[in-house]
Amino acid sequence: MKRTRLGAVVATAAVALSTAAVAAPSSAAPDKDRETVQSAPAVQEAPARKAKRRAAIRILSFNDFHGRLRDEGGLGGAPALAAKITELRQQYGRRTTVTAAAGDLIGASQFESTIFQDEPTIEVLEAMGLQTSAVGNHEFDEGVRELLRIQHGGCYDQCFEDGVAYDGADFPYLAANVTWKGSGKPILPPYxxxxxxGVEVGFIGVVTDDLPVLVNPxxxxxxxxxSEAEAINHYSQVLSAKGVKTQVVLMHEGSAQTWEPGEGETPxxxxxxxxxxxxxEGPVAAINDAVVPQVDAMVTGxxxxxxxxxLDDPRGNxxxxxxxxxxxxxxxxxxxVVDRKTGNVLRDRSKARNHEVTVEDGVDETVQAIVQKWLDKAAPLANEVVGSVTEDITGDSSGDRGAETPMGRLVADSILWGTQAEADGGAEIAFMxxxxxxxxFIYAETPGGEQPGEITYGEAGAVAPFGNLLVTLxxxxxxxxxxxxxxxKGEAASRPVLALNPSEGFTYxxxxxxxxxxxxxxxxxxxxxxxxxVYRVATLNFLADGGDGFTAFGEGENVLGGPSxxxxxxxxxxAxxxxxxxxxRVGGL
Structure with missing residues (x-):
């Protein structure tokens, strides 16, 4: 990755969600292999015997953290997330909980994390007690080599903490379905x-098999x-052979709830x-149908x-x-709930609930201090004013990625601007x-104390987080x-449309x-x-290399690289x- 100024690239996004009630478990009959043995006839003693034989285990999980050191709008952020996890651990008992994640913990992060190669995010995740995670596609944003550095340690091109080498994540990333080419050997532990x-709980981690089109090839x-399901099933069998009967999948692949208003209904x-x-809707249901019954829960992202x-497993449980x-x-x-004698999960007693994380509910002071340390380190560069806007220019892609956005068009215009000169590529059209x-870019937001409408380096970095290079062809x-x-991309894709924003002058x-x-x-x-x-086209190296499935860029000739x-x-x-x-610039998309 090319580095600018302190060698940084950046990202941030914000989403606000509501909460509601607990989902009721299905009434389907439990798997016979998972039924508890009937208690002795002594009625008064049966409950006590059953209670001793059963262990209630809680999995506390989250996903797609994306280096969110600071909260946005009072929701999320590292200090509040850490406080909520601590609260739930205290509620359920620290010894009965495991904290796990389903990938994209780093990448597309806030400026204060990206500028330091996401080492700040790993530090706060360690402080909040994360114990394991699947890899996500964004863990591969800078390739396998950088992911392995994040896991195992070592400085990037400098040590960010006064010469002290980064020591790697103290939790294992899991990658059951990502193997060294031709070897079948996972690049990281599969489980x-x-x-x-007293119960062994096995966690299997996989990433979406769309990974090759989501990162720079x-x-x-x-x-x-x-395949996610094939890797899960293989390592489920491995765990079963080791006597690990309680199995949880951490999968960086997801779906979405859908609903259309009926007659007389409104949004x-x-x-x-x-x-x-x-x-x-999405890939999760099909993957669930293909995953063996030995898997007891699936955490997705x-x-x-x-x-x-x-969701029913192949046996209907x-x-x-x-x-x-x-x-x-x-x-x-x-x-x-696990039967200690058999080691099997009593499926009819399984349930889950999502808990909202808000700053109002409290923040973890230790994590807050870590965040503040990195904020202070990043502030001199982050607060430098580099431009201005006269109104809000929106482009938060956590929403509809199948449509052009004002910010997408602005970035496309910037790519064309930076490549129009003959020496820079002579581009006529650009795509973002x-x-x-x-x-x-929100007019009223002034994170560094700048004037309304002024845009800081940190805000620019939040728009362009990935360290891509400009390419003309x-x-x-x-x-x-x-x-x-x-x-x-097709109806079966988790995102059926991934839009390209054209530069000014190009329409269709x-x-x-x-x-x-x-x-x-x-x-x-x-x-x-x-x-x-023949037209001279400018874009990012990510897209030129076939990222997001845009392999037709591969037909390009006379390729010339440019700045980050x-x-x-x-x-x-x-300027x-x-x-x-x-x-x-696009009609109908």
């Missing part, structure tokens, strides 16, 4: 076992990414909460949703399948992916249309029924784009003060 109240060229009637499971489901939204705004508490835009009009048609229409560009609708500066004509996206965005802001919202 982790923790004894709780060059960073993972030495690994293979396999205010929406029954979905973080503790319901209504109209679940990736889709930034809150839900609590009881319900198991909790949950997700805790994002940014530390929710914590899931999953209860598993909506999913790569991670924050907004030659594409024909037909190639450009093929790239745009790849915005459609999208057919939402056919899921493709309307033939003949592409124009550049009012002139039709010819299928055989953040360096270019800052230069664009400095263009007083930016405002631009008009839509």
């Amino acid at each position: 982790w076992v923790k004894k709780v109240r 060059s960073g993972i060229r030495n690994v293979d990414v396999g 205010e009637d929406d029954p979905r909460t973080p503790n319901t499971c209504i109209g679940l 990736h889709s930034h949703e809150g839900y609590v489901c009881m 319900p198991r909790p399948v949950t997700q805790a939204s994002d940014y530390g705004s929710l914590v899931t508490a999953t209860k598993l 992916n909506t999913s790569g835009v991670r924050d907004s 030659d594409l024909t009009g037909a190639d450009i249309e093929a790239v745009l048609n790849q915005q459609w 229409d999208w057919d939402p029924e056919a899921h493709q560009v309307v033939p003949g609708s592409m124009e550049l500066n009012g002139e039709p784009v010819g299928a055989d004509d 996206d953040l360096e270019n965005l800052v230069a664009y802001l400095e 263009n003060p007083g930016l405002s919202v631009t008009d839509d």
